[in-house]
Amino acid sequence: MRKVRRAKVLGWRWRRNPLRRRSDVVEAWIVLAAWVLAAVASVAAGIVGARAAQHAVDGDRAGRRPVTAVLVKTVPGSGRDVVTGVRYDRVVATVRWTDVQGGRAMVRTGFMNVKPTVKPGSTVRAWTNGHGRLVSPPVTAAEAATRVVLAGTGVALAAGATALAAGCLVRLRVQRRATERWGVEWDQVGRHWGHTTG
Template identity: 55%
Template sequence: MRKAQRTKVRWWRWRRNPLRRHSDVVEARIILATWAAAVVGGAAVGAVVAQAVDGAVQHDRAERRPVAAVMVRGAPSATQDVATGVTYDHVTAEVRWTDTGGTVRTSETSVKAGTAAGSAVTVWTDGRGRLVSGPISSAEAATRVGLAGAGAGLVDGLLILAAGRMVRLRIERQATDQWAVEWDRMGPQGGRRTG
């Protein structure tokens, strides 16, 4: 027994064809418009989000300031996780520093294990004088901006494609209903009524 071969005709919706329906042309235009909107809209949204994230990252990096602090007590020595065997070379310890307003502050931060009391350490503060982690590197900032822009562009493009697919399904459903009406009108024998 021979297997039936399926022939795929590219761009069939755009060619003149006696079997082509109006809904086929509308569907083709919707496909074209959807893909164009997904590409252009995704790129535009991605660029806008990347620019916004870049501004936020640059503002955050500019706001962090290094401050000289002093160890209040000596930091404990390095600890080892019993379960995994990993040695932690940074521990939490109390430090004291003077903020830009002249107020002496104390807080806990991560320091190198075994640092002696009275040792000078550098800590990072935000615009309000609170301790924060150090600023991210330029490479990490670029990665965050790129991932945020690409992710937003991809999500936007997928939403546009999904909306286009919903419209196409509605058109296909209407075309199928129209076929059913025409089929009922023609009858099962191609126009000859039985009975």
């Protein structure tokens, strides 16, 4: 059995030919509109997403304040895993720092991770959230840029995919209606094809 090869002609829905239906032209416009909408929505959503991520990163970085803390003591056994015996490059330590809020100085203590070589009495840099709680250090500029790019890219891809999916759904609906109309026309014309002339 010979394999039938289908000829693909680019842009056939846009060219005039006797086999082109009105629904083919509508489908072509839907596909074009979906791609244009996907491109525009991707760019716009990507910019908005990146700006929102940048605002969140800036707010997070602005809310953290550096303080100089004194290492009081390290938690015993925090530098080694009890089960595997693996040594960590950071250990949990108790630190003390002076927090100034509203003109009053308050001495606070908390836990943070430090290098195992740091001895009690040494000063370490800690970060607080402005309410007297220790927090992790703020993200670096490179980490912030990575977060912004990833957020913008993710939102752009989601917006573009949504626009393309909506265009696909509309196109499927047009195809279904065209197929139904074609079926009705076939029912009307097809009944005359079975008769032979004498």
